[in-house]
Amino acid sequence: MTVDSYLFCPKDPSEYVARFTTESAAVSSLIETQPLDTAVPTCGDWDLAALVTHVGWVYRWAAVALRTAAMPERGAVSRPDSPDELHDWFTTSATDALDALHSVDPSAPTWHPFQPPQLAGFWLRRLTHETTIHLLDAQLTCSMTPDIDAGMASDGIDEYLTVALPRVLSGEGVTAPTTTLHIHCTDVDGEWLIVPSADGLVITREHAKGDAALRGPAAALFAGLWGRQEAANEIDIAGDADVAASWLAIGGN
Template sequence: MSIDRAVYTQALKADGEAIAEAGRRDINAAVPSCPDWTMHKLLAHVGRVYWSVGRHVAERATEMIPADEIPCPPEGAAIVGWFEEAHRFVQEALDGADPDEAVWSWAGQNTMAFYFRRMAHETAVHRWDAQAAFGEPGPIDSDLAADGVSELFEVVLPFAVANWNMALPDASLHLHRTDGEGEWLLVNDGGSIKMSREHAKGDAAVRAGGTDLLLLSWERIGLDGPGVETFGNADAARAWFALSR
């Protein structure tokens, strides 16, 4: 794991509770940061992830559990209770897990540590989405967000590029965190993502706080946001961020 386990578990707990709270407000509310999603669909998506991860972790599964064995979400307002049950289930499963224990994961990082990190970031970004549906998204902890940027470009997107035949931008991108430590250089290395943590010049550069860098990287906000500075080839920066769609 990249940061302390307790940070991940606390984020999973607090942000999951915040998603449920947003769901109770209106399951039919549109989620502007996820086109065509309502709060019901957001709860269904995250809840299914929780049920799946919870089962893999609780059962110490070393092979993928088929999707048709994962509980499907109910219609209507019952989705909130179903989500809350899934949230409790994945927390309880992770509470009993050693980060070094073996478990299957889609990313090929087959230890429990992968899921502590992944569940924290999955939940943090979707918590922001859920609150944005009501115009009130709170910030993501900046250190957690910076770790989320690293996870996206060193784990999530390399897997996607390798398995979905995605084309990478030719131009390089440098990211610079302004409210703490954190710099990343992203390069197209023969069709694979090469990420290094260094102060270096890219064809494009983006400076912002940790929360904004994570939201930019997951294409939740644009380069025109307050507190975001862009230098060089802005189209290249947009192309890198578009990979997370």
């Protein structure tokens, strides 16, 4: 995959820290107020307990990768022994991830399973958007209306396209579309063109014509690209609707 430029944190790092702190606390609050066996409609067969365990596990896994600069060994990351432990386990997971982010120089080496350079600064942005999309899952599960900052959602779209999407498309049995797609935020800055090539995706941040275009508020586009169509009904499609549908069907967890 190639992109026209790549920055680990296009926004000030303090914005990611603030968003991570606020949204991980919101997830923690839901654990205390909602039945943990509630099915999560946007995440296959997961219930709320499985969703929260996944997010907390990612936090702990990233913290180990940050501190050791290596792929965490099997068994290095614990899971809660019972639902009664989930709240405290998750809260500790978020604190541990934030402590690791603060304690490691962003230019230090790390390990992660994505394409960008193996540098510690990668993790702050990745964990922030991981939290945002799964808080959205939890809020939809609990019949709450997600409230995603438009500027952060635009950054989340960029992170999805340049980080998450290539990994999803590398999965077994996943076929990448051969068509081009233009994405255009209507409420904040943010435009991208996706062009498949023999070497993977070529992503440019520009106003350009694709076989199809997705236009709408950044939060709706962010949700839709991640496959959360329940929060993406404000997206307008131009051009070939089948092309747009093929890209929106990819999603991700």
